[in-house]
Amino acid sequence: MPPNRIMRIDSExxxxxxxxxxEVTALTSRLNVLPFDDEAGKAQLFELILGRRLPPxxxxxxxxxxxxxRNLELxxxxxxxxxxxxxxYAGIRLGAGVMIGPKATLITMGHPVDPGERRxxxxxxxxxxxxxxxxxxxxxxxxxxxxxxxxxxxxxAIVAEDVPAASLVTGPKAGVxxxx
Numbered sequence: 001m002p003p004n005r006i007m008r009i010d011s012e013x014x015x016x017x018x019x020x021x022x023e024v025t026a027l028t029s030r031l032n033v034l035p036f037d038d039e040a041g042k043a044q045l046f047e048l049i050l051g052r053r054l055p056p057x058x059x060x061x062x063x064x065x066x067x068x069x070r071n072l073e074l075x076x077x078x079x080x081x082x083x084x085x086x087x088x089y090a091g092i093r094l095g096a097g098v099m100i101g102p103k104a105t106l107i108t109m110g111h112p113v114d115p116g117e118r119r120x121x122x123x124x125x126x127x128x129x130x131x132x133x134x135x136x137x138x139x140x141x142x143x144x145x146x147x148x149x150x151x152x153x154x155x156x157a158i159v160a161e162d163v164p165a166a167s168l169v170t171g172p173k174a175g176v177x178x179x180x
Contacts (some may be wrong), residue, residue, distance in 0.1 A: 007122040014122070017089060021067045024049055032063040050074070071108075075131070090124035090143065098129050101137035101155060108143050130165065 007013055031045040046060065047053050049069040054060070057077040065085040066072055072088040075096040083103045086092055090108035094100075109124040111117075125144030129135070133147050136155035147153065148165030156172070163169050 007124070009120055009122065017068070020070075024066060024069050027069075028063075028065055034062070036062075081137075091126035092129075093126070094129045095131035095133065095149070097132040098135070099133075100135045101139070103138045104135050104140070106141045110143055 007017070027045055027049050031042060031049070034041045034045070042060075042062070043054065049066060050072060051070040055074055055076045055078070058074050058080075059078075060080040061082045063083050064080065065083075067087045068089045070088075071091045072086050073091070073093040075094060075098070077097045078094050079099045081100060081102040081104075084100055085105045085107075087105075087107045087109055092106050092108060106127050106129075108127055109122050111119075112121050112123055123143070127141055127143065128146040129141075130147060130149040130151070132150050133153070134151075135141065135147075135153045136157065138156045139153045140158045141147070141153070142158070142160045145159050145162060147159070147163040148167070150166040151163045152168045153159055153163065154168065154170040157169050158172060159169060
């Protein structure tokens with residue numbers, strides 16, 4: 001996986017990344033309108049998006065979104081449900097047997113907090129998800145997070161820190177703040 005990144009937006013690297021984003025967006029647009037049972041068409045487009053064939057036993061239900069594709073490493077028996085987004089420029093690794101619920105989002109890139117730097121730079125760090133992890137519907141995994149083997153990320157959780165193996169992570173939880 002690529003190391004932590006800081007990229008200047010007016011750089012050659014940024015221009016190359018932007019060109020790849022446009023290419024992959026066109027490919028995922030085609031993927032996401034295929035008939036669900038067109039296995040050959042989906043396999044061909046996933047190979048173009050990822051730069052290699054899907055490993056054995058990998059299941060991905062479209063619609064599927066990624067900004068780069070080539071830095072998304074999928075192991076055997078990974079399951080990705082509908083409407084998931086992978087912003088993988090800084091690298092995402094999914095270990096064997098990982099299950100991801102619908103509308104989950106894994107993001108490896110961001111911007112500096114400082115307003116003076118925000119429009120000039122991108123920051124990023126890889127995401128590493130160990131074997132047999134379950135990421136629930138609508139969960140969001142942020143840059144630089146590692147998730148340990150057998151962990152469960154609850155639906156709707158926002159994960160900004162590493163998760164130990166064999167643990168359950170929840171939150172934020174909605175709650176009544178006032179009534180009228």
